[in-house]
Amino acid sequence: MKVVLASCSRLPNGDGDEEALVAALTRDGVDVVWQPWGSEVEADLVVLRTTWDYPDHLDEFLTWCSTVPALANPLPVVRWNIDKSYMAELASRGVAVVPTTVVLPGEEPAFPGGEFVVKPAVGAGSRGAGRFTDHAEARAHLSALGVKALVQPYQSSVDAHGETALVFFAGEYSHSFHKGPMLAQGLAEAESGLYVEERLGSIEPSSLQLELANQVLDEAASLLSLRRSDFLYARVDVVEGPDGEPLLLELELTEPSLGFKLTTEDAASRFSKVIQAAASGV
Ligand SMILES: Nc1ncnc2c1ncn2[C@@H]1O[C@H](COP(=O)(O)OP(=O)(O)O)[C@@H](O)[C@H]1O
Ligand SMILES: [Mg+2]
Missing domain, CATH: 3.30.470.20 (ATP-grasp fold, B domain)
Known part of the structure; x- marks a missing residue:
């Protein structure tokens, strides 16, 4: 049984958190490899892990997801979940x-009173997320993003x-x-x-x-x-x-x-078992 953990070219072997998972899969006799998303994959199951550069290549990423043999989570789940709407x-x-308003590009936003957050609807790793009280600054951030965004009151x-x-x-x-x-004030770096x-x-x-x-x-x-x-x-x-x-x-x-680094090894063992069941089509 072969399982691919999908990463990205900047983090080809993950970010280090999944060592216990790789160990558990290996212990269970699974052939597990890291592979950056984007190229052809041969595996019984591809598990999306550190694919964190996709917000800049969304169409390409989703197309690649649709070509891999078996994807976790499945493509309809990914398509739905990738957009925070x-x-x-x-x-x-x-x-x-958290109260959420979706703002389309060019749309006039209705900001909540007090402090609020503006973040891209498709985003990861806090990138593009900003914390504002000033409406002009928030508007400028929205137009700089130029994509569908979410506005939420900042939860202090x-x-x-x-x-x-x-x-x-x-x-x-x-x-x-x-x-x-x-998020400090302004934009997360x-x-x-x-x-x-x-x-x-x-x-x-x-x-x-x-x-x-x-x-x-x-x-x-x-x-x-x-x-x-x-x-x-x-x-x-x-x-x-x-x-x-x-x-x-x-x-x-x-x-x-x-x-995985913040919990016991059991968590990685549990995930390994679930991955094996999915990879064998159970
Ligand atoms: N409404 C909010 N109130 C307080 N903090 C927020 C809010 N929205 C986002 N943040 C902060 O920004 C971080 C990133 O936002 P999040 O919605 O989790 O997007 P992602 O993790 O996908 O980049 C959160 O971990 C949190 O610290
Ligand atoms: Mg988050």
């Missing part, structure tokens, strides 16, 4: 999300508590990790050009956070007419709302970091 769809299903709880990332494999909860705040450096740690989610994450996966699966077990991997990023209630900040079904 899904936040509005989940909100309309009654999911508690993030400064103190960051966000909690809940990781699921085949729809089953696996583990969580914590991410510090990413990505030194690597690919992603803004993250401050990560271990954390146990609250039962309310877990409940929200489960609801998010159920609603996403229902919107896509899939079972939640069809999501080979999922990461649900949750922040605290103004009243301390959990709110969805991001549902990552495309290429999330899964925080």
Whole structure:
């Protein structure tokens, strides 16, 4: 059985977080290799991992995704999830999300009062995300982006508590990790050009956070007419709302970091098993 972990030319062998996964797959007898997205692939399954340069080559990336033999997550999931407008769809299903307005290029934005965030609808690694109070600056950022964007009130709880990332494999909860705040005033700077450096740690989610994450996966699966077990991997990023209630900040079904370095080896073993089941067409 051969499994390809898809990366990008800037990070051909991943970013180091997935060593435990490679070890677990190897231990289980799987032939596992890293390969940057874009060229021809031969494998029983291609798992999207550090493909983080795709926002600049979106059409090319999706075309490549459509040509690989078997993709995780599957292409319809990736197509839906790559555009953060899904936040509005989940909100309309009654999911508690960070209030999100979608702004099309050239459209006059309605900014919330106080501090708010402007970020590209298709984006990764905090690139292009900015935190503003000044409407003229935010408008200038929107036109500099020149693409569909999201506007959200800045959740100030993030400064103190960051966000909690809940990781699921085949729809089953696996583990969580914590991410510090990413946005200073103005625009986030990505030194690597690919992603803004993250401050990560271990954390146990609250039962309310877990409940929200489960609801998010159920609603996403229902919107896509899939079972939640069809999501080979999922990461649900949750922040605290103004009243301390959990709110969805991001549902990552495309290429999330899964925080293997921040948890026990069991997580990598669990993911290995799920990958093998998918690769063998079970
Ligand atoms: N509405 C918001 N309130 C507070 N912080 C935010 C908000 N939106 C984004 N951020 C910060 O910016 C980071 C990147 O935004 P996110 O929506 O997670 O996009 P991505 O991780 O795909 O680049 C988050 O990790 C968070 O620190
Ligand atoms: Mg994020």
